[in-house]
Amino acid sequence: MRFLPVLTVLSLTAAGLVVTSAPALAGDRQPTATGYGGAVATVDPTATAVGLEVLRRGGNAVDAAIAAAATLGVTEPFSAGVGGGGFFVHYDARTRKVSTIDGRETAPASATERYFIDPADGLPYDFNEARVSGLSTGVPGTVATWESALNRWGTRSLASALRPAAEVADRGFAVDATFRQQIADIQGAFGRFESTKALYLPGGAPPAVGTIQRNPDLAATYRLIGRKGTGVFYRGAVADDIVRTVQHPPLAAEPVGTWAYPIRPGVLTRSDLAGYRLRHPAPTRSDYRGLTVYGMSTPSSGGTAVGEALNIIEAGQPTLHYYLEASALAFADRNRYVGAYTAKPVLKKLISDDWAEQRACTISPTTALVKPVPPGDLTGTGCATATAGAKVEEGQSTTNLTVADKWGNVVEYTFTIEATGGNAMVVPGRGFLLNNELTDFNFAPTQGTAPDPNLPGPGKRPRSSMSPTIVLKDGKPFLALGSPGGATIITTVLQVLVNRIDLGMTLPEALAAPRGSQRNSAGIQAEPAFRTRYGPDLTRLGHAFAADVAELGAATAIEFTRGGGFIAVAEPVRRGGGAAAVVSRR
Ligand code: GLU
Numbered sequence: 001m002r003f004l005p006v007l008t009v010l011s012l013t014a015a016g017l018v019v020t021s022a023p024a025l026a027g028d029r030q031p032t033a034t035g036y037g038g039a040v041a042t043v044d045p046t047a048t049a050v051g052l053e054v055l056r057r058g059g060n061a062v063d064a065a066i067a068a069a070a071t072l073g074v075t076e077p078f079s080a081g082v083g084g085g086g087f088f089v090h091y092d093a094r095t096r097k098v099s100t101i102d103g104r105e106t107a108p109a110s111a112t113e114r115y116f117i118d119p120a121d122g123l124p125y126d127f128n129e130a131r132v133s134g135l136s137t138g139v140p141g142t143v144a145t146w147e148s149a150l151n152r153w154g155t156r157s158l159a160s161a162l163r164p165a166a167e168v169a170d171r172g173f174a175v176d177a178t179f180r181q182q183i184a185d186i187q188g189a190f191g192r193f194e195s196t197k198a199l200y201l202p203g204g205a206p207p208a209v210g211t212i213q214r215n216p217d218l219a220a221t222y223r224l225i226g227r228k229g230t231g232v233f234y235r236g237a238v239a240d241d242i243v244r245t246v247q248h249p250p251l252a253a254e255p256v257g258t259w260a261y262p263i264r265p266g267v268l269t270r271s272d273l274a275g276y277r278l279r280h281p282a283p284t285r286s287d288y289r290g291l292t293v294y295g296m297s298t299p300s301s302g303g304t305a306v307g308e309a310l311n312i313i314e315a316g317q318p319t320l321h322y323y324l325e326a327s328a329l330a331f332a333d334r335n336r337y338v339g340a341y342t343a344k345p346v347l348k349k350l351i352s353d354d355w356a357e358q359r360a361c362t363i364s365p366t367t368a369l370v371k372p373v374p375p376g377d378l379t380g381t382g383c384a385t386a387t388a389g390a391k392v393e394e395g396q397s398t399t400n401l402t403v404a405d406k407w408g409n410v411v412e413y414t415f416t417i418e419a420t421g422g423n424a425m426v427v428p429g430r431g432f433l434l435n436n437e438l439t440d441f442n443f444a445p446t447q448g449t450a451p452d453p454n455l456p457g458p459g460k461r462p463r464s465s466m467s468p469t470i471v472l473k474d475g476k477p478f479l480a481l482g483s484p485g486g487a488t489i490i491t492t493v494l495q496v497l498v499n500r501i502d503l504g505m506t507l508p509e510a511l512a513a514p515r516g517s518q519r520n521s522a523g524i525q526a527e528p529a530f531r532t533r534y535g536p537d538l539t540r541l542g543h544a545f546a547a548d549v550a551e552l553g554a555a556t557a558i559e560f561t562r563g564g565g566f567i568a569v570a571e572p573v574r575r576g577g578g579a580a581a582v583v584s585r586r
Contacts, residue, residue, distance in 0.1 A: 134266025
């Protein structure tokens with residue numbers, strides 16, 4: 001969202017962050033920035049400006065990433081915030097080690113496999129009925145992630161990292177067309193809750209473009225967390241408010257608009273919140289054309305799916321045809337085998353070269369496979385496959401940021417509240433939306449007679465597609481990237497990698513290029529320009545297309561060039577365009 005430059009100067013001054021060098025890049029939706037001294041790329045100019053300012057003042061990549069993330073919680077509140085979760089991937093320049101934080105939301109201890117089955121008729125709830133309910137909310141992991149990242153690798157306190165974002169929330173930012181449209185799209189659900197209505201439907205309608213959107217409750221929440229630490233969120237007053245909201249949704253006395261479903265309360269308890277624990281799984285690792293690709297392990301399927309598909313392409317040919325075939329095969333395997341509790345040897349096998357050979361041997365260079373393809377057979381050899389499963393999908397929201405500092409540390413962070421607008425409930429008095437992440441579980445078994453790895457369970461984390469990825473060359477950063485977009489995150493990250501590494505594009509070209517996504521469905525889901533540009537050749541090979549989608553993903557990335565340089569890249573057009581910035585041009 002566009003933050004008025006004059007307010008930026010005031011707010012950052014008040015925060016004690018900036019006095020003279022008014023953030024020249026604030027409000028600047030520049031998609032590419034090349035230079036030195038550190039770099040930031042997010043979907044939002046204000047968040048990018050806040051992150052950049054932290055770098056300019058000597059903060060490292062983690063300090064800047066958390067300050068930018070907290071700002072996104074204000075300006076991109078329908079995609080991410082403290083009511084949600086995410087995955088944080090970090091490269092430490094000193095130890096040359098890639099580490100991760102799994103801040104994924106967690107199901108209540110009382111959840112069972114039948115969590116999303118309506119007891120009244122024994123059938124799964126409709127997605128939207130489950131989504132806009134207390135049932136869809138998992139224990140948020142974002143605040144804990146920020147604290148842990150700062151403690152491990154940062155140099156600033158959580159209070160200091162939250163301060164600029166609190167200022168933005170207090171002083172406000174100008175509503176743009178994307179922000180307004182996101183509210184309009186979910187108005188019927190937002191209008192059911194008093195707190196959400198008050199914040200985002202002033203006068204009963206989405207705010208007009210250009211009006212100033214403020215969120216003093218969120219500013220106060222950030223300051224409270226800054227003062228008291230994350231205990232207040234997981235065990236204190238904020239925890240109480242989250243539990244009350246989930247168990248007794250704050251229904252509006254006079255709803256705005258219509259919503260077709262009853263609002264069901266959830267079962268999340270105070271002890272679920274108090275019991276929240278981050279995980280720190282080893283990153284997934286695969287080699288691709290001499291590069292080392294690090295990604296996020298379970299409960300995200302991103303790392304294994306991207307790694308497996310790259311291996312299949314490497315065993316085949318560097319073309320869009322192989323990209324599409326490899327992603328269909330990787331999705332079949334992900335749907336069958338990957339969930340929060342997938343055993344390590346299985347994950348290892350899925351990103352092994354042997355497995356890639358076994359899967360690649362089903363691809364013909366001249367004829368597209370008929371989709372859906374069955375998953376591979378873990379116990380088989382040759383081209384052995386198992387029986388087919390059903391297609392599984394997730395929603396489209398989320399945000400992603402990429403930050404690097406002058407010391408060579410890198411952060412790739414994707415975080416979300418799941419669908420755009422989460423479960424549609426703003427926690428009264430706290431200013432943030434709750435996630436609907438638990439709808440990323442499969443509501444009912446999808447794999448026929450084979451076990452489904454992604455059914456709900458007590459304290460379980462739903463499978464994700466988020467794919468924050470850091471690529472090293474000779475042990476040093478070469479590329480970092482990630483994107484929102486539900487299950488299309490995996491294909492967006494994969495396609496940008498293939499565009500950059502195999503198809504001769506620069507990084508800005510690789511991000512801007514039209515996208516197509518084959519997730520093991522009959523047809524490729526594509527942006528119109530993808531079909532126009534590549535459709536004839538792909539159709540000749542037998543690929544089919546599903547209905548077009550306006551856009552896929554909203555990626556950010558940084559490439560590391562010789563001599564400590566950066567090419568920071570955000571989207572030129574998608575989601576209204578993102579913002580990339582560097583500390584110094586020279
Ligand atoms: N909930 C999704 C996931 O974890 C992300 C939502 C999205 O990007 O649309 O994969």
